[in-house]
Every structure is written in structure tokens, then in C-alpha cells.
Amino acid sequence: MISVIIPAYNCKNVIGDTIDSVLTQTRVDLIDEIIVINDGSTDGTGDFVRETYPNSLVSVLDKTNGGVSSARNEGIKRARNEWIALLDSDDVWLPTKIEKQWKQISINQQIKFIGCNRNKENLRYGTKIGENIYKLDLNHILIKMWPHTSTALIHKSVFETVGYFNENQKYAEDGELWNRIALHYPLYYVSESLEIAGDNKVTFGVSGLSANLKAMHEGNVSNIRILHSNNEIGRAFYIFLIVYYNIKYIRRICITKYGRFIKKYEKNINIYQ
Known part of the structure; x- marks a missing residue:
């Protein structure tokens, strides 16, 4: 049960x-x-x-x-x-x-x-x-x-x-x-x-804890640091993940800011229609 x-x-x-x-x-x-x-x-x-x-x-x-x-x-x-x-x-x-x-x-x-x-x-x-x-x-x-x-x-x-x-x-x-x-x-x-x-919103950068992209990124990095310090992942994979997570973080910042820009643009356009 x-x-x-x-x-x-x-x-x-x-x-x-x-x-x-x-x-x-x-x-x-x-x-x-x-x-x-x-x-x-x-x-x-x-x-x-x-x-x-x-x-x-x-x-x-x-x-x-x-x-x-x-x-x-x-x-x-x-x-x-x-x-x-x-x-x-x-x-x-x-x-x-x-x-x-x-x-x-x-x-x-x-x-x-x-x-x-x-x-x-x-x-x-x-x-x-x-x-x-x-x-x-x-x-x-x-x-x-x-x-x-x-x-x-x-x-x-x-x-x-x-x-x-x-x-x-x-x-x-x-x-x-x-x-x-x-x-x-x-x-x-x-x-x-x-x-x-x-409610089908994007899963980052909108509301709740996931809205804090920097803190989420730092949490993810902390997670892999723990694994590496406990010898549960190797150094090469750890370094790869650090680079990968940073790229993902930058991408999410761009997506979030770009989305907000589009919404603001559409709102301004609607004012004059």
C-alpha cells in the first residue's frame, strides 16, 4: 500500500x-x-x-x-x-x-x-x-x-x-x-x-525555490562536490560536471531574461493596438 x-x-x-x-x-x-x-x-x-x-x-x-x-x-x-x-x-x-x-x-x-x-x-x-x-x-x-x-x-x-x-x-x-x-x-x-x-510553467526562474537560479546552481555544484570529496565520482567527471553546470546556469539566465523581455515587448505592443 x-x-x-x-x-x-x-x-x-x-x-x-x-x-x-x-x-x-x-x-x-x-x-x-x-x-x-x-x-x-x-x-x-x-x-x-x-x-x-x-x-x-x-x-x-x-x-x-x-x-x-x-x-x-x-x-x-x-x-x-x-x-x-x-x-x-x-x-x-x-x-x-x-x-x-x-x-x-x-x-x-x-x-x-x-x-x-x-x-x-x-x-x-x-x-x-x-x-x-x-x-x-x-x-x-x-x-x-x-x-x-x-x-x-x-x-x-x-x-x-x-x-x-x-x-x-x-x-x-x-x-x-x-x-x-x-x-x-x-x-x-x-x-x-x-x-x-x-501549472505547466517552465521549471526554473518563475516562482518558488526554483526562481533563485544562482542558489539552485550553487546547490547543484555543492551536490557534486560532496560526491567528489567522498570519492564517489572521479576527478575528470567532476571537472566536466562543473563546466557543464556553469554552461547550463548561463543558459537558464539567458532563457529567463529573454522570456521576460519578450513578455514586456508583447505587453507594450498590446498597449498601442
């Missing part, structure tokens, strides 16, 4: 769609509990969830604000089931998300971590091991941190082996955990888009 963990901070206006997307899964019978970790919200998020979903699978755990990693860890530790599904409060699952992941788990008992594509992406990355299923190792996810956190379905034994989210790391904390997992387990994903992240 599955426990769904939803960290929540001041998300009263969007979390209803998130929870509804879990309750309307085609295999909702596999979901035993939905734990909303109310991370010190001041907008009434906790009360909204309690009032909207009484006597259901949904429970609310209130805690003082400690950040998303702290909230996720609290939920994972409280979960009573062997499978943990992570879902952020502004993301939604498509109806067959759990069904299609569970099908792959049933076929391959070795799977301890499985995600999927998101936002209509058609990613085919890593080693194909079957129809619509790919496997990733550490090298793969250091080139592209994948799958997205809100798609991840993880066996609880994985956390017992590698530990939990680093509560002292604010940016790229999911990537840091994925790296630790990849040292022990392959990461699998269904190559179908079964999640909508952030």
Missing part, C-alpha cells in the same frame, strides 16, 4: 486540486493515506484541508515552519505503508499515474524507486528496459536530475538505507537525495507524462 506525502505552506488556493488528483486516481485502492504536513502556514491551509476532506484518507499534521525537507521527512517518518509517494502542494497527478507505476513495480520486483515524465514532456533518457520504462544510474542523474520529485514513488526501505532529505540544504535538496539513492539503487521512470508540475 501507498502513503502520499504532501508538504504544505500557504497553499490554500491550490492544494485542493492536488489532493483531488490523488483521490481520483484509477488505482486509489492502493492509497492507504494522504498526509498533508502543514509547515507553519499562516493562510489557513491546515483548516481548509480538514474542513474540505473530513472522514477521508486525508490527515493533517501541523508543525512549526522548517522548510520543505523538514516537512517531507516528518511525513515519511509518520507514514505507515511500505511505499511513499511524494507530491508537492502545487502539482497534480494525472488519473493513471499510480496505476502505470504500480504495473511496472508488479513486473519488476527489483524496483524501489520509480517516477514518470511530467508537463507533456516526451523524455526517453537512460537505459530502456521495457515498454515505456527506463533505468537511470548516478551518471545519468548528474547530467539531468530526474525524475521530478512529485512523480517519485519510493519504497520506505530506501530511506532506511540512505537517509532522508537534508534539512540543512534549501536548494537542490531533492537532487542531493537522488544522488545518495543512486549509489545504492537504480532509479526507474515511466516514459509517459503523468504529472502536471507548477
Whole structure:
């Protein structure tokens, strides 16, 4: 059975769609509990969830604000089931998300971590091991941190082996955990888009933690520095990744600024039409 963990901070206006997307899964019978970790919200998020979903699978755990990693860890530790599904409060699952992941788990008992594509992406990355299923190792996810956190379905034994989210790391904390997992387990994903992240916005430079491109970049660099210092990646690959991450960072800055320029230009044009 599955426990769904939803960290929540001041998300009263969007979390209803998130929870509804879990309750309307085609295999909702596999979901035993939905734990909303109310991370010190001041907008009434906790009360909204309690009032909207009484006597259901949904429970609310209130805690003082400690950040998303702290909230996720609290939920994972409280979960009573062997499978943990992570879902952020502004993301939604498509109806067959759990069904299609569970099908792959049933076929391959070795799977301890499985995600999927998101936002209509058609990613085919890593080693194909079957129809619509790919496997990733550490090298793969250091080139592209994948799958997205809100798609991840993880066996609880994985956390017992590698530990939990680093509560002292604010940016790229999911990537840091994925790296630790990849040292022990392959990461699998269904190559179908079964999640909508952030209302289909681009995944960097717009809002939330991902809007701080510099801090995200520094977090990613810190992650590979840890691996290198622990002799888990070689020096040549480490240097390659430093160069690659810097190029990616500059590219994202250009894309973000260019996009803002286009929007400003279109707005000015509309004024005179």
C-alpha cells in the first residue's frame, strides 16, 4: 500500500486540486493515506484541508515552519505503508499515474524507486528496459536530475538505507537525495507524462525555490562536490560536471531574461493596438 506525502505552506488556493488528483486516481485502492504536513502556514491551509476532506484518507499534521525537507521527512517518518509517494502542494497527478507505476513495480520486483515524465514532456533518457520504462544510474542523474520529485514513488526501505532529505540544504535538496539513492539503487521512470508540475510553467526562474537560479546552481555544484570529496565520482567527471553546470546556469539566465523581455515587448505592443 501507498502513503502520499504532501508538504504544505500557504497553499490554500491550490492544494485542493492536488489532493483531488490523488483521490481520483484509477488505482486509489492502493492509497492507504494522504498526509498533508502543514509547515507553519499562516493562510489557513491546515483548516481548509480538514474542513474540505473530513472522514477521508486525508490527515493533517501541523508543525512549526522548517522548510520543505523538514516537512517531507516528518511525513515519511509518520507514514505507515511500505511505499511513499511524494507530491508537492502545487502539482497534480494525472488519473493513471499510480496505476502505470504500480504495473511496472508488479513486473519488476527489483524496483524501489520509480517516477514518470511530467508537463507533456516526451523524455526517453537512460537505459530502456521495457515498454515505456527506463533505468537511470548516478551518471545519468548528474547530467539531468530526474525524475521530478512529485512523480517519485519510493519504497520506505530506501530511506532506511540512505537517509532522508537534508534539512540543512534549501536548494537542490531533492537532487542531493537522488544522488545518495543512486549509489545504492537504480532509479526507474515511466516514459509517459503523468504529472502536471507548477501549472505547466517552465521549471526554473518563475516562482518558488526554483526562481533563485544562482542558489539552485550553487546547490547543484555543492551536490557534486560532496560526491567528489567522498570519492564517489572521479576527478575528470567532476571537472566536466562543473563546466557543464556553469554552461547550463548561463543558459537558464539567458532563457529567463529573454522570456521576460519578450513578455514586456508583447505587453507594450498590446498597449498601442
